[in-house]
Amino acid sequence: MRRIGRFIIGVFLSANLGFVSASEISSSWKSVSFEVMTPGFSKCTTSKYVNVFPGKKNSIVRIAPEIDGLTGIMMPADKVDGYVEIKLEHPSKLIVGIFRDSLDEKSVSAVFTGGILSDVPVLKNGLTVTGMPCVDIYSVRYGKGTFRIGFGSEPFLILGVVKDIKYRSQNVSLPDGRLWTPFIIDGFYDDEPLFEIVGGSDGPVIDEKSAGAEDILGGFEGGACVKIGDTYHMFPTERAGSSDMPDYYDRVKTRIGHWTSRDAINWERKSSIYEASGTYAISHEDNPLNDRRGAIWSYMPVFNKEANRWNGFYLAYTVDRELSPNHSFGRIWRCESLQEGYDGIAGPYRDCGIVMEPGLDSQLWEGRQGVDSFFPYKVGNRWLSLYGGAFPFRKWGDYPAVYDKKWWGVGLAESSSIEGPWVRMDTTINPVTSIHPWFLENPIVSVLPNGLLIAIFDGGPDGWGLHLPNMFGYSLSLDGVNWSEAHYFPIETKVRKWWDIMRTPLCLIPEGNGIYTVVYAAICNGRRFHPIATVQLKINDSVLAKREIELNIQSR
Numbered sequence: 001m002r003r004i005g006r007f008i009i010g011v012f013l014s015a016n017l018g019f020v021s022a023s024e025i026s027s028s029w030k031s032v033s034f035e036v037m038t039p040g041f042s043k044c045t046t047s048k049y050v051n052v053f054p055g056k057k058n059s060i061v062r063i064a065p066e067i068d069g070l071t072g073i074m075m076p077a078d079k080v081d082g083y084v085e086i087k088l089e090h091p092s093k094l095i096v097g098i099f100r101d102s103l104d105e106k107s108v109s110a111v112f113t114g115g116i117l118s119d120v121p122v123l124k125n126g127l128t129v130t131g132m133p134c135v136d137i138y139s140v141r142y143g144k145g146t147f148r149i150g151f152g153s154e155p156f157l158i159l160g161v162v163k164d165i166k167y168r169s170q171n172v173s174l175p176d177g178r179l180w181t182p183f184i185i186d187g188f189y190d191d192e193p194l195f196e197i198v199g200g201s202d203g204p205v206i207d208e209k210s211a212g213a214e215d216i217l218g219g220f221e222g223g224a225c226v227k228i229g230d231t232y233h234m235f236p237t238e239r240a241g242s243s244d245m246p247d248y249y250d251r252v253k254t255r256i257g258h259w260t261s262r263d264a265i266n267w268e269r270k271s272s273i274y275e276a277s278g279t280y281a282i283s284h285e286d287n288p289l290n291d292r293r294g295a296i297w298s299y300m301p302v303f304n305k306e307a308n309r310w311n312g313f314y315l316a317y318t319v320d321r322e323l324s325p326n327h328s329f330g331r332i333w334r335c336e337s338l339q340e341g342y343d344g345i346a347g348p349y350r351d352c353g354i355v356m357e358p359g360l361d362s363q364l365w366e367g368r369q370g371v372d373s374f375f376p377y378k379v380g381n382r383w384l385s386l387y388g389g390a391f392p393f394r395k396w397g398d399y400p401a402v403y404d405k406k407w408w409g410v411g412l413a414e415s416s417s418i419e420g421p422w423v424r425m426d427t428t429i430n431p432v433t434s435i436h437p438w439f440l441e442n443p444i445v446s447v448l449p450n451g452l453l454i455a456i457f458d459g460g461p462d463g464w465g466l467h468l469p470n471m472f473g474y475s476l477s478l479d480g481v482n483w484s485e486a487h488y489f490p491i492e493t494k495v496r497k498w499w500d501i502m503r504t505p506l507c508l509i510p511e512g513n514g515i516y517t518v519v520y521a522a523i524c525n526g527r528r529f530h531p532i533a534t535v536q537l538k539i540n541d542s543v544l545a546k547r548e549i550e551l552n553i554q555s556r
Contacts, residue, residue: 029095029160034088034089034092036084037084046069047060048061051189052077053075053077056182057182057189058131061129062128063174064127064172067159070095070160075158081150081152083151090163093162094140094158095158096139096140097126097127097138098121100136101134113148117140121137121169123170123172124171125171125175128174130177131180131181134177183459184487187490190543195474195489198494200495202495202498204532205531205534206259212268217243218240218528219239220521222506223237224301224506225519227507228342228345232264233301233345234519237296237297238272240254240255248326251326252319254295255273256272256273257271258346258347264517275296276293276294276295280321281321286329290318292329295319298373300313308340309337310345311337311376312337315333316332325390325391328369330358331357331370331371332354333352333354335352336350352419355420356387357370361423361424362424363430364394365407365430366392366411368401371389372388372389372390372441373386373443377445386412386432386455388443408438409432409433411424411432412430412432412481425481432483435485435486441457441460444507445480448476453478455477456473457505458472459471459488461501463500471490472488472504473486476547478548478551478555489535489537495535498524499524501522504520504521505519508537511536514539515538516538518534519533519534520533520534
Protein backbone atom coordinates (compact mmCIF):
# COMPACT_ATOMS: atom_id res chain seq x y z
CA MET A 1 0.00 0.00 0.00
CA ARG A 2 1.49 3.36 -1.09
CA ARG A 3 1.09 6.49 0.97
CA ILE A 4 1.31 10.21 0.23
CA GLY A 5 2.94 11.32 3.45
CA ARG A 6 0.35 9.95 5.84
CA PHE A 7 -2.27 9.97 3.07
CA ILE A 8 -3.21 6.36 2.26
CA ILE A 9 -3.33 5.73 -1.48
CA GLY A 10 -5.00 2.38 -1.00
CA VAL A 11 -8.09 4.11 0.31
CA PHE A 12 -8.36 6.07 -2.91
CA LEU A 13 -7.96 2.94 -4.98
CA SER A 14 -10.91 1.44 -3.16
CA ALA A 15 -12.89 4.43 -4.38
CA ASN A 16 -12.10 3.43 -8.00
CA LEU A 17 -9.66 6.26 -8.57
CA GLY A 18 -6.87 5.97 -11.10
CA PHE A 19 -3.54 7.80 -11.00
CA VAL A 20 -1.43 9.92 -13.32
CA SER A 21 2.34 10.23 -13.24
CA ALA A 22 4.24 13.38 -12.29
CA SER A 23 5.24 14.04 -15.90
CA GLU A 24 1.59 14.47 -16.84
CA ILE A 25 0.91 17.30 -14.43
CA SER A 26 0.08 20.80 -15.69
CA SER A 27 3.00 23.13 -16.54
CA SER A 28 0.88 26.26 -16.82
CA TRP A 29 -1.29 27.28 -13.92
CA LYS A 30 -3.98 29.16 -15.79
CA SER A 31 -7.29 29.20 -13.96
CA VAL A 32 -10.45 28.00 -15.67
CA SER A 33 -13.97 28.91 -14.66
CA PHE A 34 -16.08 26.66 -12.46
CA GLU A 35 -19.21 26.89 -10.35
CA VAL A 36 -19.69 26.03 -6.70
CA MET A 37 -23.05 24.26 -6.50
CA THR A 38 -23.30 23.72 -2.72
CA PRO A 39 -24.85 26.57 -0.66
CA GLY A 40 -22.62 27.99 2.06
CA PHE A 41 -19.37 27.60 0.13
CA SER A 42 -17.63 30.51 -1.59
CA LYS A 43 -14.71 31.04 -3.91
CA CYS A 44 -11.50 32.71 -2.74
CA THR A 45 -8.19 33.78 -4.23
CA THR A 46 -5.22 31.64 -3.30
CA SER A 47 -2.60 34.22 -2.34
CA LYS A 48 -0.37 35.33 0.48
CA TYR A 49 -2.15 36.32 3.73
CA VAL A 50 -5.46 34.70 2.77
CA ASN A 51 -7.16 32.83 5.62
CA VAL A 52 -7.69 29.31 4.37
CA PHE A 53 -10.55 28.37 6.75
CA PRO A 54 -13.57 30.60 7.50
CA GLY A 55 -13.39 32.06 11.01
CA LYS A 56 -9.89 30.70 11.67
CA LYS A 57 -6.62 32.62 11.93
CA ASN A 58 -4.64 30.16 9.80
CA SER A 59 -3.29 32.17 6.86
CA ILE A 60 -0.92 31.67 3.96
CA VAL A 61 2.58 33.03 4.64
CA ARG A 62 4.54 31.21 1.90
CA ILE A 63 3.21 30.26 -1.50
CA ALA A 64 4.66 28.70 -4.65
CA PRO A 65 4.30 31.09 -7.62
CA GLU A 66 2.48 28.42 -9.64
CA ILE A 67 -0.56 28.53 -7.36
CA ASP A 68 -0.42 32.20 -6.40
CA GLY A 69 -3.55 33.88 -7.76
CA LEU A 70 -5.59 30.77 -8.50
CA THR A 71 -9.27 30.72 -7.54
CA GLY A 72 -10.08 28.15 -4.88
CA ILE A 73 -12.89 27.34 -2.47
CA MET A 74 -13.10 28.21 1.23
CA MET A 75 -13.16 24.86 3.04
CA PRO A 76 -14.21 24.12 6.64
CA ALA A 77 -11.60 23.23 9.24
CA ASP A 78 -14.06 21.71 11.69
CA LYS A 79 -14.29 17.95 11.97
CA VAL A 80 -17.69 17.38 10.37
CA ASP A 81 -18.72 15.13 7.51
CA GLY A 82 -19.95 16.83 4.37
CA TYR A 83 -19.26 17.56 0.75
CA VAL A 84 -19.05 20.35 -1.82
CA GLU A 85 -20.19 20.03 -5.42
CA ILE A 86 -18.46 21.81 -8.27
CA LYS A 87 -19.48 22.14 -11.92
CA LEU A 88 -16.81 22.11 -14.62
CA GLU A 89 -17.52 23.36 -18.13
CA HIS A 90 -14.39 21.70 -19.55
CA PRO A 91 -12.03 18.85 -18.60
CA SER A 92 -9.87 20.35 -15.86
CA LYS A 93 -7.57 19.65 -12.97
CA LEU A 94 -8.47 20.45 -9.39
CA ILE A 95 -5.42 21.68 -7.46
CA VAL A 96 -5.62 20.52 -3.83
CA GLY A 97 -3.42 21.03 -0.80
CA ILE A 98 -2.96 18.14 1.63
CA PHE A 99 -1.55 18.76 5.12
CA ARG A 100 1.04 16.03 5.16
CA ASP A 101 0.90 15.17 8.86
CA SER A 102 -2.78 15.84 9.46
CA LEU A 103 -4.09 12.35 8.69
CA ASP A 104 -3.51 9.12 10.49
CA GLU A 105 -3.14 5.83 8.68
CA LYS A 106 -6.77 4.83 9.21
CA SER A 107 -8.47 7.86 7.74
CA VAL A 108 -8.51 10.03 4.68
CA SER A 109 -9.77 13.61 4.41
CA ALA A 110 -11.53 13.45 1.05
CA VAL A 111 -12.74 11.17 -1.70
CA PHE A 112 -12.56 12.82 -5.09
CA THR A 113 -15.30 10.77 -6.72
CA GLY A 114 -14.89 10.62 -10.48
CA GLY A 115 -11.43 12.18 -10.42
CA ILE A 116 -7.92 10.84 -11.01
CA LEU A 117 -5.47 11.80 -8.28
CA SER A 118 -1.80 12.39 -9.13
CA ASP A 119 0.38 9.63 -7.69
CA VAL A 120 2.96 12.10 -6.28
CA PRO A 121 2.71 15.75 -5.28
CA VAL A 122 2.69 18.25 -8.10
CA LEU A 123 4.51 20.56 -5.70
CA LYS A 124 5.94 19.11 -2.53
CA ASN A 125 6.04 21.65 0.32
CA GLY A 126 4.28 24.10 -1.99
CA LEU A 127 2.36 26.12 0.59
CA THR A 128 2.86 27.30 4.18
CA VAL A 129 -0.19 27.93 6.37
CA THR A 130 0.34 29.33 9.88
CA GLY A 131 -0.16 26.79 12.63
CA MET A 132 -0.59 23.90 10.17
CA PRO A 133 1.68 21.07 8.91
CA CYS A 134 3.56 21.10 5.60
CA VAL A 135 1.30 21.29 2.55
CA ASP A 136 1.86 19.11 -0.51
CA ILE A 137 0.03 20.11 -3.68
CA TYR A 138 -1.72 17.43 -5.76
CA SER A 139 -3.86 17.54 -8.85
CA VAL A 140 -7.10 15.65 -9.49
CA ARG A 141 -8.07 15.19 -13.13
CA TYR A 142 -11.77 15.61 -13.95
CA GLY A 143 -13.81 15.59 -17.12
CA LYS A 144 -16.67 17.95 -17.89
CA GLY A 145 -19.59 17.75 -15.48
CA THR A 146 -20.67 18.10 -11.85
CA PHE A 147 -18.61 16.37 -9.17
CA ARG A 148 -19.01 15.86 -5.45
CA ILE A 149 -15.95 16.29 -3.19
CA GLY A 150 -16.39 14.78 0.24
CA PHE A 151 -14.60 15.75 3.42
CA GLY A 152 -14.50 14.29 6.86
CA SER A 153 -12.48 14.55 10.03
CA GLU A 154 -9.34 16.19 8.60
CA PRO A 155 -8.97 19.47 6.67
CA PHE A 156 -7.62 19.92 3.17
CA LEU A 157 -7.52 22.81 0.70
CA ILE A 158 -9.05 23.36 -2.73
CA LEU A 159 -6.61 25.86 -4.18
CA GLY A 160 -7.74 26.20 -7.79
CA VAL A 161 -8.95 24.70 -11.04
CA VAL A 162 -6.58 24.74 -14.04
CA LYS A 163 -6.38 23.46 -17.60
CA ASP A 164 -5.55 19.85 -18.25
CA ILE A 165 -1.97 20.25 -19.49
CA LYS A 166 1.38 18.80 -18.50
CA TYR A 167 3.82 19.54 -15.65
CA ARG A 168 6.84 17.99 -13.93
CA SER A 169 6.78 17.41 -10.16
CA GLN A 170 9.16 19.41 -7.94
CA ASN A 171 9.95 20.19 -4.31
CA VAL A 172 9.42 23.87 -3.51
CA SER A 173 10.85 23.41 0.01
CA LEU A 174 8.59 25.90 1.76
CA PRO A 175 8.69 25.61 5.58
CA ASP A 176 6.28 23.91 7.97
CA GLY A 177 3.51 26.29 9.07
CA ARG A 178 3.71 25.11 12.68
CA LEU A 179 6.75 27.35 13.05
CA TRP A 180 4.29 30.28 13.12
CA THR A 181 1.73 31.15 15.77
CA PRO A 182 -1.45 32.00 13.78
CA PHE A 183 -2.20 35.73 13.75
CA ILE A 184 -4.87 38.12 12.47
CA ILE A 185 -4.13 40.12 9.32
CA ASP A 186 -6.30 43.21 9.03
CA GLY A 187 -8.79 42.81 6.18
CA PHE A 188 -8.16 39.09 5.64
CA TYR A 189 -9.48 37.52 8.83
CA ASP A 190 -12.30 40.08 9.14
CA ASP A 191 -14.77 40.98 6.41
CA GLU A 192 -13.42 44.54 6.34
CA PRO A 193 -10.21 46.06 7.68
CA LEU A 194 -10.25 48.76 10.32
CA PHE A 195 -7.60 50.57 8.28
CA GLU A 196 -7.31 50.70 4.50
CA ILE A 197 -3.84 51.29 3.12
CA VAL A 198 -4.27 54.30 0.82
CA GLY A 199 -0.73 55.37 0.01
CA GLY A 200 2.86 55.57 1.04
CA SER A 201 6.42 55.67 -0.13
CA ASP A 202 7.51 52.89 -2.49
CA GLY A 203 10.95 53.04 -0.91
CA PRO A 204 12.80 54.70 1.97
CA VAL A 205 12.36 58.40 2.62
CA ILE A 206 15.62 58.48 4.60
CA ASP A 207 18.50 56.21 3.62
CA GLU A 208 22.30 56.33 3.72
CA LYS A 209 22.35 58.86 0.86
CA SER A 210 20.06 61.35 2.61
CA ALA A 211 21.40 64.65 3.90
CA GLY A 212 21.94 64.41 7.64
CA ALA A 213 22.54 60.64 7.59
CA GLU A 214 26.20 60.77 6.60
CA ASP A 215 27.54 59.62 9.97
CA ILE A 216 24.68 57.26 10.85
CA LEU A 217 26.26 54.02 9.69
CA GLY A 218 23.52 51.64 10.80
CA GLY A 219 20.42 53.69 10.09
CA PHE A 220 17.42 53.86 12.41
CA GLU A 221 15.32 51.83 14.82
CA GLY A 222 12.55 52.79 17.24
CA GLY A 223 11.63 56.15 18.66
CA ALA A 224 8.60 58.31 17.96
CA CYS A 225 7.22 61.04 15.71
CA VAL A 226 4.67 63.78 16.53
CA LYS A 227 3.10 66.54 14.46
CA ILE A 228 2.79 70.12 15.71
CA GLY A 229 0.93 72.43 13.36
CA ASP A 230 2.21 71.59 9.91
CA THR A 231 5.56 70.17 11.04
CA TYR A 232 6.49 66.59 11.84
CA HIS A 233 9.07 66.10 14.58
CA MET A 234 10.77 62.71 14.55
CA PHE A 235 13.02 61.37 17.30
CA PRO A 236 14.47 58.13 15.95
CA THR A 237 17.16 55.99 17.51
CA GLU A 238 20.17 56.58 15.28
CA ARG A 239 22.41 53.52 15.06
CA ALA A 240 25.46 55.71 14.56
CA GLY A 241 28.20 53.13 15.05
CA SER A 242 31.79 53.90 14.27
CA SER A 243 33.79 53.64 11.04
CA ASP A 244 36.55 51.72 12.82
CA MET A 245 34.14 49.14 14.32
CA PRO A 246 32.08 46.29 12.80
CA ASP A 247 28.33 46.46 12.17
CA TYR A 248 27.37 45.10 15.59
CA TYR A 249 28.70 48.26 17.21
CA ASP A 250 25.88 50.21 15.51
CA ARG A 251 23.62 48.84 18.25
CA VAL A 252 25.95 50.12 20.95
CA LYS A 253 27.03 53.57 19.83
CA THR A 254 23.56 55.10 19.44
CA ARG A 255 21.98 58.50 19.81
CA ILE A 256 18.59 60.20 19.72
CA GLY A 257 18.23 62.54 16.76
CA HIS A 258 15.69 65.25 16.05
CA TRP A 259 14.41 65.47 12.46
CA THR A 260 11.68 67.67 10.98
CA SER A 261 9.54 67.58 7.85
CA ARG A 262 6.52 69.33 6.34
CA ASP A 263 5.31 66.28 4.39
CA ALA A 264 6.78 63.21 6.19
CA ILE A 265 8.75 62.57 2.99
CA ASN A 266 11.52 65.17 2.90
CA TRP A 267 13.37 65.31 6.22
CA GLU A 268 15.98 67.63 7.73
CA ARG A 269 18.15 66.64 10.67
CA LYS A 270 18.11 69.34 13.35
CA SER A 271 20.09 68.11 16.35
CA SER A 272 21.12 65.32 18.69
CA ILE A 273 19.02 65.09 21.85
CA TYR A 274 21.10 62.40 23.61
CA GLU A 275 24.14 60.32 22.70
CA ALA A 276 25.25 57.02 24.26
CA SER A 277 28.75 56.42 25.55
CA GLY A 278 29.17 53.21 23.54
CA THR A 279 31.01 51.69 26.50
CA TYR A 280 30.81 47.99 27.34
CA ALA A 281 30.05 46.66 30.83
CA ILE A 282 32.78 45.28 33.07
CA SER A 283 30.58 42.44 34.42
CA HIS A 284 27.55 40.32 33.43
CA GLU A 285 25.67 41.43 36.58
CA ASP A 286 23.88 44.75 36.99
CA ASN A 287 26.96 46.21 38.63
CA PRO A 288 26.91 49.95 39.51
CA LEU A 289 30.45 50.15 38.09
CA ASN A 290 29.03 49.29 34.65
CA ASP A 291 28.28 52.23 32.36
CA ARG A 292 24.49 52.14 32.51
CA ARG A 293 24.15 54.53 29.55
CA GLY A 294 26.22 52.41 27.20
CA ALA A 295 23.42 52.48 24.58
CA ILE A 296 20.41 54.85 24.37
CA TRP A 297 17.18 54.00 22.56
CA SER A 298 13.45 54.62 22.09
CA TYR A 299 12.82 58.27 22.84
CA MET A 300 9.09 58.96 23.44
CA PRO A 301 7.94 62.63 23.60
CA VAL A 302 4.71 63.23 25.58
CA PHE A 303 3.26 66.69 26.23
CA ASN A 304 2.32 67.40 29.84
CA LYS A 305 -0.51 69.94 29.80
CA GLU A 306 -0.33 70.54 33.55
CA ALA A 307 3.29 71.70 33.39
CA ASN A 308 2.97 73.02 29.81
CA ARG A 309 6.18 71.22 28.86
CA TRP A 310 7.32 68.27 26.83
CA ASN A 311 8.43 65.17 28.67
CA GLY A 312 10.77 62.72 26.99
CA PHE A 313 11.04 59.11 28.13
CA TYR A 314 14.04 57.20 26.83
CA LEU A 315 15.83 53.92 27.40
CA ALA A 316 19.42 53.49 28.58
CA TYR A 317 21.14 50.08 28.54
CA THR A 318 24.13 48.41 30.04
CA VAL A 319 25.89 46.74 27.09
CA ASP A 320 27.44 43.29 27.55
CA ARG A 321 30.26 42.33 25.18
CA GLU A 322 29.81 38.57 25.62
CA LEU A 323 26.24 37.64 26.56
CA SER A 324 23.26 37.81 24.24
CA PRO A 325 21.30 40.02 24.42
CA ASN A 326 24.07 42.55 24.56
CA HIS A 327 21.49 45.14 25.70
CA SER A 328 20.88 44.44 29.38
CA PHE A 329 19.22 45.93 32.49
CA GLY A 330 17.30 48.65 30.70
CA ARG A 331 16.38 51.79 32.61
CA ILE A 332 13.84 54.44 31.66
CA TRP A 333 14.86 58.06 32.09
CA ARG A 334 12.57 61.08 32.03
CA CYS A 335 13.60 64.48 30.75
CA GLU A 336 11.70 67.76 30.47
CA SER A 337 11.90 70.63 27.96
CA LEU A 338 13.38 73.85 29.31
CA GLN A 339 11.08 75.91 27.10
CA GLU A 340 7.37 75.95 27.88
CA GLY A 341 4.68 75.24 25.29
CA TYR A 342 4.56 73.05 22.22
CA ASP A 343 7.52 74.87 20.66
CA GLY A 344 9.72 73.36 23.35
CA ILE A 345 9.66 70.07 21.43
CA ALA A 346 13.06 70.83 19.88
CA GLY A 347 14.75 71.05 23.27
CA PRO A 348 17.00 71.55 25.06
CA TYR A 349 15.94 69.10 27.76
CA ARG A 350 17.03 68.53 31.33
CA ASP A 351 17.23 65.06 32.82
CA CYS A 352 14.81 64.39 35.68
CA GLY A 353 16.09 60.98 36.73
CA ILE A 354 15.09 57.35 36.33
CA VAL A 355 11.39 56.47 36.43
CA MET A 356 11.66 52.66 36.12
CA GLU A 357 14.57 50.23 36.43
CA PRO A 358 15.48 46.69 37.46
CA GLY A 359 15.17 46.20 41.20
CA LEU A 360 13.31 44.50 44.01
CA ASP A 361 9.94 45.23 42.39
CA SER A 362 10.96 43.85 38.96
CA GLN A 363 8.92 40.98 37.58
CA LEU A 364 10.47 37.81 36.15
CA TRP A 365 9.13 38.41 32.64
CA GLU A 366 11.07 41.69 32.40
CA GLY A 367 14.15 39.49 32.16
CA ARG A 368 17.74 40.25 31.43
CA GLN A 369 16.90 43.07 29.04
CA GLY A 370 15.19 44.97 31.84
CA VAL A 371 12.71 47.73 31.04
CA ASP A 372 13.13 48.06 27.28
CA SER A 373 10.38 50.56 26.35
CA PHE A 374 8.01 52.99 28.06
CA PHE A 375 5.05 54.94 26.67
CA PRO A 376 2.79 56.92 29.06
CA TYR A 377 -0.82 57.85 28.25
CA LYS A 378 -3.57 59.39 30.32
CA VAL A 379 -6.87 57.63 31.10
CA GLY A 380 -9.24 59.69 33.19
CA ASN A 381 -7.34 61.13 36.13
CA ARG A 382 -4.48 58.66 36.13
CA TRP A 383 -1.50 57.91 33.95
CA LEU A 384 -0.80 54.46 32.58
CA SER A 385 2.20 53.21 30.66
CA LEU A 386 2.90 50.15 28.59
CA TYR A 387 6.46 49.14 29.37
CA GLY A 388 8.50 46.35 27.80
CA GLY A 389 10.73 43.50 28.88
CA ALA A 390 12.48 40.60 27.18
CA PHE A 391 14.61 37.49 27.73
CA PRO A 392 12.71 36.56 30.92
CA PHE A 393 14.04 34.62 33.87
CA ARG A 394 12.06 31.53 34.92
CA LYS A 395 13.14 32.03 38.54
CA TRP A 396 15.29 34.58 40.29
CA GLY A 397 18.04 32.04 40.76
CA ASP A 398 18.55 32.12 36.97
CA TYR A 399 19.90 35.68 37.17
CA PRO A 400 21.99 36.90 35.39
CA ALA A 401 22.72 34.48 32.54
CA VAL A 402 19.90 31.86 32.22
CA TYR A 403 16.84 33.18 30.39
CA ASP A 404 14.32 32.50 27.64
CA LYS A 405 15.82 33.80 24.42
CA LYS A 406 12.52 33.90 22.51
CA TRP A 407 10.12 36.08 24.47
CA TRP A 408 9.42 39.81 24.25
CA GLY A 409 6.42 41.40 25.96
CA VAL A 410 4.86 44.34 27.74
CA GLY A 411 3.27 45.08 31.09
CA LEU A 412 1.47 48.01 32.66
CA ALA A 413 2.57 50.62 35.17
CA GLU A 414 0.52 53.44 36.70
CA SER A 415 1.01 56.82 38.33
CA SER A 416 -1.05 59.77 39.51
CA SER A 417 1.17 62.12 37.47
CA ILE A 418 3.44 61.86 34.46
CA GLU A 419 6.44 62.67 36.66
CA GLY A 420 5.83 59.59 38.80
CA PRO A 421 6.45 57.71 40.92
CA TRP A 422 5.52 54.91 38.52
CA VAL A 423 4.39 51.60 40.02
CA ARG A 424 4.25 48.28 38.21
CA MET A 425 0.85 46.60 38.18
CA ASP A 426 0.78 43.14 39.71
CA THR A 427 1.27 39.84 37.92
CA THR A 428 -2.47 39.19 37.65
CA ILE A 429 -2.26 41.84 34.91
CA ASN A 430 1.40 41.68 33.88
CA PRO A 431 2.59 40.66 31.40
CA VAL A 432 -0.14 41.67 28.94
CA THR A 433 -0.37 38.63 26.65
CA SER A 434 -3.84 39.29 25.19
CA ILE A 435 -2.23 41.20 22.32
CA HIS A 436 0.26 38.47 21.38
CA PRO A 437 1.38 35.54 23.54
CA TRP A 438 5.13 36.10 23.20
CA PHE A 439 6.13 39.05 21.03
CA LEU A 440 5.30 42.75 21.31
CA GLU A 441 7.79 45.62 21.14
CA ASN A 442 7.73 49.39 21.39
CA PRO A 443 3.97 50.14 21.63
CA ILE A 444 2.81 53.74 21.07
CA VAL A 445 -0.68 54.68 22.26
CA SER A 446 -3.10 57.13 20.57
CA VAL A 447 -6.78 57.99 20.90
CA LEU A 448 -9.20 57.27 18.02
CA PRO A 449 -12.18 59.52 17.13
CA ASN A 450 -14.65 57.44 19.16
CA GLY A 451 -12.43 57.54 22.26
CA LEU A 452 -10.98 54.05 21.90
CA LEU A 453 -7.29 53.72 22.66
CA ILE A 454 -5.08 52.19 20.00
CA ALA A 455 -1.55 50.89 20.46
CA ILE A 456 0.63 50.37 17.39
CA PHE A 457 3.79 48.32 17.73
CA ASP A 458 6.52 46.23 16.17
CA GLY A 459 4.97 42.83 15.39
CA GLY A 460 8.28 41.01 15.06
CA PRO A 461 10.39 39.73 12.15
CA ASP A 462 9.80 36.74 9.93
CA GLY A 463 13.48 35.98 10.17
CA TRP A 464 16.29 35.30 12.64
CA GLY A 465 14.46 32.06 13.47
CA LEU A 466 11.46 33.86 15.00
CA HIS A 467 8.67 33.32 12.37
CA LEU A 468 6.59 36.33 13.38
CA PRO A 469 4.17 38.41 11.25
CA ASN A 470 6.88 40.74 9.85
CA MET A 471 4.32 43.55 9.97
CA PHE A 472 3.58 46.26 12.47
CA GLY A 473 0.30 45.76 14.29
CA TYR A 474 -2.36 47.38 16.42
CA SER A 475 -4.48 46.60 19.47
CA LEU A 476 -7.57 48.39 20.85
CA SER A 477 -8.66 49.14 24.40
CA LEU A 478 -11.60 50.74 26.21
CA ASP A 479 -9.74 51.44 29.44
CA GLY A 480 -6.02 51.27 28.65
CA VAL A 481 -5.64 48.14 30.78
CA ASN A 482 -7.44 45.44 28.79
CA TRP A 483 -6.16 45.16 25.23
CA SER A 484 -7.55 43.25 22.24
CA GLU A 485 -5.75 40.62 20.19
CA ALA A 486 -3.33 42.10 17.67
CA HIS A 487 -4.26 42.84 14.08
CA TYR A 488 -1.39 43.31 11.63
CA PHE A 489 -1.11 45.72 8.70
CA PRO A 490 -0.34 44.01 5.34
CA ILE A 491 0.98 47.20 3.76
CA GLU A 492 2.90 45.27 1.10
CA THR A 493 -0.45 44.41 -0.53
CA LYS A 494 -0.85 48.09 -1.48
CA VAL A 495 2.69 49.53 -1.35
CA ARG A 496 5.71 48.11 -3.16
CA LYS A 497 7.63 45.89 -0.74
CA TRP A 498 11.19 47.21 -0.65
CA TRP A 499 12.12 45.83 2.79
CA ASP A 500 12.97 42.34 4.02
CA ILE A 501 12.24 42.81 7.73
CA MET A 502 9.56 45.19 8.96
CA ARG A 503 10.41 46.81 12.26
CA THR A 504 9.00 49.63 14.36
CA PRO A 505 6.24 52.16 13.67
CA LEU A 506 7.05 55.57 15.16
CA CYS A 507 3.58 57.15 15.10
CA LEU A 508 -0.06 57.08 14.10
CA ILE A 509 -0.70 60.73 13.24
CA PRO A 510 -4.24 61.90 12.33
CA GLU A 511 -4.27 64.12 9.23
CA GLY A 512 -8.02 64.76 8.97
CA ASN A 513 -10.78 63.03 7.00
CA GLY A 514 -9.90 59.71 8.59
CA ILE A 515 -6.34 59.66 7.17
CA TYR A 516 -3.38 58.67 9.35
CA THR A 517 0.35 58.80 8.69
CA VAL A 518 2.70 56.11 9.94
CA VAL A 519 6.47 56.60 9.86
CA TYR A 520 8.33 53.31 10.27
CA ALA A 521 11.77 51.72 10.29
CA ALA A 522 12.63 48.60 8.33
CA ILE A 523 15.60 46.47 7.28
CA CYS A 524 16.93 45.43 3.88
CA ASN A 525 19.01 42.26 4.18
CA GLY A 526 22.59 42.78 3.19
CA ARG A 527 22.50 46.52 3.89
CA ARG A 528 24.05 47.94 7.02
CA PHE A 529 21.81 51.01 6.99
CA HIS A 530 18.23 50.55 8.28
CA PRO A 531 16.01 53.09 6.46
CA ILE A 532 12.90 55.09 7.36
CA ALA A 533 9.70 55.10 5.25
CA THR A 534 6.06 56.22 5.48
CA VAL A 535 2.60 54.84 4.76
CA GLN A 536 -0.86 56.37 4.93
CA LEU A 537 -3.95 54.62 6.28
CA LYS A 538 -7.65 55.50 6.21
CA ILE A 539 -9.87 54.42 9.09
CA ASN A 540 -13.21 52.75 8.42
CA ASP A 541 -15.70 54.39 10.80
CA SER A 542 -18.28 51.60 10.54
CA VAL A 543 -15.68 48.95 11.41
CA LEU A 544 -14.44 51.12 14.28
CA ALA A 545 -18.01 51.27 15.65
CA LYS A 546 -18.29 47.47 15.42
CA ARG A 547 -14.99 47.02 17.25
CA GLU A 548 -16.19 49.31 20.04
CA ILE A 549 -19.38 47.25 20.44
CA GLU A 550 -17.34 44.02 20.53
CA LEU A 551 -15.03 45.40 23.21
CA ASN A 552 -17.96 46.54 25.33
CA ILE A 553 -19.54 43.09 25.08
CA GLN A 554 -16.27 41.39 26.05
CA SER A 555 -15.81 43.69 29.04
CA ARG A 556 -19.15 42.74 30.65
